Amino acid sequence: MTDQVSIANRALSEAGTRSTISSLTEGSNESNSVSLHYIPIRQHLVRSAHWGFAEATAQLSLLKSAPGTTETPNFPSSGVWSKAYPPPGWLYEYAYPSDCLQARKLVQNYSLATLGSVPMFPGQLAGSQSWWAAPGQRFQIGTDLDGNNSQITVILANTDQALLTYTRDITIESLWDPLFQEAMVAALAAKLCYALTGDRARANDLIKIANDKIIIARVGDGNEGLTIMDHTPDWITVGHGARWFGTVEWGGGFLFPYGPLFSAF
Numbered sequence: 001m002t003d004q005v006s007i008a009n010r011a012l013s014e015a016g017t018r019s020t021i022s023s024l025t026e027g028s029n030e031s032n033s034v035s036l037h038y039i040p041i042r043q044h045l046v047r048s049a050h051w052g053f054a055e056a057t058a059q060l061s062l063l064k065s066a067p068g069t070t071e072t073p074n075f076p077s078s079g080v081w082s083k084a085y086p087p088p089g090w091l092y093e094y095a096y097p098s099d100c101l102q103a104r105k106l107v108q109n110y111s112l113a114t115l116g117s118v119p120m121f122p123g124q125l126a127g128s129q130s131w132w133a134a135p136g137q138r139f140q141i142g143t144d145l146d147g148n149n150s151q152i153t154v155i156l157a158n159t160d161q162a163l164l165t166y167t168r169d170i171t172i173e174s175l176w177d178p179l180f181q182e183a184m185v186a187a188l189a190a191k192l193c194y195a196l197t198g199d200r201a202r203a204n205d206l207i208k209i210a211n212d213k214i215i216i217a218r219v220g221d222g223n224e225g226l227t228i229m230d231h232t233p234d235w236i237t238v239g240h241g242a243r244w245f246g247t248v249e250w251g252g253g254f255l256f257p258y259g260p261l262f263s264a265f
């Protein structure tokens with residue numbers, strides 16, 4: 001069975017501590033070190049690629065809408081912007097999903113205005129969803145204050161009824177891809193080695209092993225599903241990263257090339 005304790009014990013073995021734990025709360029030096037590093041490393045790794053096993057989609061909860069939209073048809077009598085509306089330049093403000101580690105793509109939900117009547121044949125429905133296969137709509141991550149005046153993360157967009165595809169924080173280890181598990185063990189081992197033994201040389205060796213396993217895991221994940229081999233010119237890589245035209249991002253939503261995650265101690 002793969003769980004936190006088994007991942008931790010595999011990492012302790014790789015780190016050369018010659019010890020194991022029975023729980024993350026037992027109070028030993030090993031369990032305390034695991035508890036300190038486990039969640040940050042897991043979330044760091046989950047964000048390190050668009051892993052298939054961590055992909056999720058959710059309908060976003062609307063927090064604010066700009067004057068003139070369907071949700072807020074009237075303009076303020078004062079004629080000036082206030083905190084009741086999204087920041088200038090954006091029509092909608094949505095709540096950031098609580099289990100989201102990285103937003104990937106935002107698209108519009110089903111709507112009668114887009115779909116019309118219910119189609120007679122499934123092929124008609126599939127065709128009417130063609131905009132879902134597009135790169136997606138422009139959005140931006142920001143911060144705002146909730147009703148209790150507490151800071152929250154929000155998503156700003158010009159898309160009504162928005163759906164977000166995102167990277168979910170996968171806390172159930174048995175759902176991880178086996179190659180991702182190996183990368184997690186190696187990365188955790190590097191942290192534990194330095195924390196528990198002080199062996200900087202061994203810790204740096206484990207960091208290199210961890211980065212190599214991350215790359216292998218990325219390759220394995222990328223080879224699942226429909227894979228498109230494409231090349232992004234250097235002038236885009238250096239100067240822009242992604243190009244926006246209006247509200248639609250053309251060109252496939254370029255991501256900067258993935259590199260190693262962890263640096264040497």
